[in-house]
Amino acid sequence: MKKVVLIRHGESVWNLENRFTGWTDVDLTETGTKEAIKAGKLLKEQGFKFEKAYTSYLKRANKTLNTILDQMDLDWIPVEKSWRLNEKHYGMLQGLNKAETAEKYGDEQVLIWRRSYDVPPTALDADDPRSPYLDPRYKDVDKKDLPLTESLKDTVERILPYWNDVIFPSLKNHDEIIVAAHGNSLRGIIKHLKGISDADIVSLNLPTAVPYLFEFDDNFNLVNDEFLGDPEEIKALMDAVANQGKKK
Numbered sequence: 001m002k003k004v005v006l007i008r009h010g011e012s013v014w015n016l017e018n019r020f021t022g023w024t025d026v027d028l029t030e031t032g033t034k035e036a037i038k039a040g041k042l043l044k045e046q047g048f049k050f051e052k053a054y055t056s057y058l059k060r061a062n063k064t065l066n067t068i069l070d071q072m073d074l075d076w077i078p079v080e081k082s083w084r085l086n087e088k089h090y091g092m093l094q095g096l097n098k099a100e101t102a103e104k105y106g107d108e109q110v111l112i113w114r115r116s117y118d119v120p121p122t123a124l125d126a127d128d129p130r131s132p133y134l135d136p137r138y139k140d141v142d143k144k145d146l147p148l149t150e151s152l153k154d155t156v157e158r159i160l161p162y163w164n165d166v167i168f169p170s171l172k173n174h175d176e177i178i179v180a181a182h183g184n185s186l187r188g189i190i191k192h193l194k195g196i197s198d199a200d201i202v203s204l205n206l207p208t209a210v211p212y213l214f215e216f217d218d219n220f221n222l223v224n225d226e227f228l229g230d231p232e233e234i235k236a237l238m239d240a241v242a243n244q245g246k247k248k
């Protein structure tokens with residue numbers, strides 16, 4: 001059996017402050033690091049032996065991955081980073097408090113911005129200081145590929161070439177891989193893997209730092225997917241993520 005573990009980063013400073021983050025490069029909180037340690041311990045206990053890891057260009061995912069690999073004594077495995085695994089770009093919403101945005105525009109509009117498949121928030125201006133055009137880490141990326149905002153559909157379209165050409169084919173040479181990324185970039189991958197409809201993807205909320213295991217048979221067909229950990233705890237964490245975009 002081939003195994004892929006997808007994991008969202010631990011709690012970030014802007015998760016704690018309940019702000020739209022997207023491509024903003026914020027750090028983990030102390031809780032976020034603890035969550036990553038817990039995930040690493042669990043994966044070690046369950047006998048995982050990752051041979052390759054993938055992550056984004058954002059430190060909350062990078063640090064979560066490093067913490068997990070450290071707990072597993074797997075610091076040495078090759079790690080490949082790609083901007084394509086970054087979070088959905090949240091455009092002009094980046095930096096705004098989610099509950100305050102819901103007070104101003106209503107819960108329904110915020111749900112559309114957060115969870116609809118094809119509605120992007122208003123784009124950043126190209127010369128906005130937050131624009132990826134101005135960030136040296138993306139200097140080798142073709143400008144036409146860099147987003148100033150994204151719907152989940154746009155996020156899926158920029159991730160899939162990397163998933164299909166790099167991550168998934170690496171299962172030919174590796175039995176177990178781990179991908180540390182973000183709430184929405186992972187929702188996009190999960191939508192693709194499970195064939196979830198545009199309508200149903202709205203209700204999938206990923207908790208921070210909970211390993212999500214996908215198992216494939218020798219023909220690379222998906223045969224099982226499950227969150228690892230206590231189901232009740234995971235359900236409560238998912239509900240809390242859903243509620244972040246509601247008025248207080």
Ligand SMILES: O=C(O)[C@H](O)COP(=O)(O)O
Pocket residue numbers: 019020021022023087090098114182183184241244245
């Ligand atoms: O970018 C963000 O704000 C978070 O990573 C995910 O936020 P969401 O759950 O509001 O989509």
